[in-house]
Amino acid sequence: MLFLTLMLKLVFGLIALLVTVRLLGKKTLSQATSFDLVYMLVLGGILAQSIYDTRVTLFHLISAIAVWGLMVYGIQVVVRQKEHARTTIKGSPAMLFVDGKMQVQSFIDTNMEVEQFRSLLREQNIFCLENVELAILETSGRLSVITKGEPIQKLSYLLVNTGEYVEKDLGQLQDKEETRKVLQEAGYDNVRDIFCALWSSEYGLYLVPYPESEHKKNPAE
Structure with a gap:
């Protein structure tokens, strides 16, 4: 039975x-x-x-x-x-890049990490954010991308992520103090005002600040 x-x-x-x-x-x-x-x-x-x-x-x-x-x-x-x-x-697609500009609020709303986004780009042989014209996060979690410019097959390095220095990638290029000076030259004394900052040998510094309402008040570390 x-x-x-x-x-x-x-x-x-x-x-x-x-x-x-x-x-x-x-x-x-x-x-x-x-x-x-x-x-x-x-x-x-x-x-x-x-x-x-x-x-x-x-x-x-x-x-x-x-x-x-x-x-x-x-x-x-x-x-x-x-x-x-x-x-x-079921959700709706999220615009992560529009007209070549990173949409910080969309990254925050979808809990998309910059490193995770870069990993999805690398799966499509895109290694620099400067080559991204439009990026859409589909409801399935896949990434749809329209590129611009000549694709650069060189890695970029993440220096600042969500207001904090990324020690792993910093060590391959420069120390924290040197990076602090580069950010100050770009007009940012407070690292916590920066959503992400990357460096590539081809394009140099790529920096995206937080929206004005998201600025942090703590001093740079």
Whole structure:
């Protein structure tokens, strides 16, 4: 009896996975949003907990899958028909670069780190922020980029990140005091006023300050 119950759970579990994939639509995994991944993980958790737990009957499993599937399907219907619901649940693309300028507030709102952004750029063979004309963070987490200028195949070094010196990259170029002087020459006495600063042999210093409302008041370190 236990063997039969286990087999039935596996069969209905497979059917549930097939139905969920159909609800997800004809997307590749890279196109799935965080919401899509969450409800797939929850479904996997339901199956994993129920298959070997003898206290969970086949009826319980079918009921849980049916309720979860109906909720997911209902949400999918709503997000297809209502723009506000779609952006609230699945999010919307974020403009990280516009007209060659870094949009600091978008980086803050999306919790996108400068080093993480540079890593995504390097995956597309872009090594300098000066070569970025437009960058959009898609809801799937992928980065869409339009470049400008002649691409430079040389690494740039992150000197300041979110108002703090980056010791790792500083050590490859100059010490903190030398960097402080370079920033002062650029008009910034307080490192905490700077969202990011990079250095490349081709372009020199690339500096992006915080928006005026985000300026820090602590003295430079």
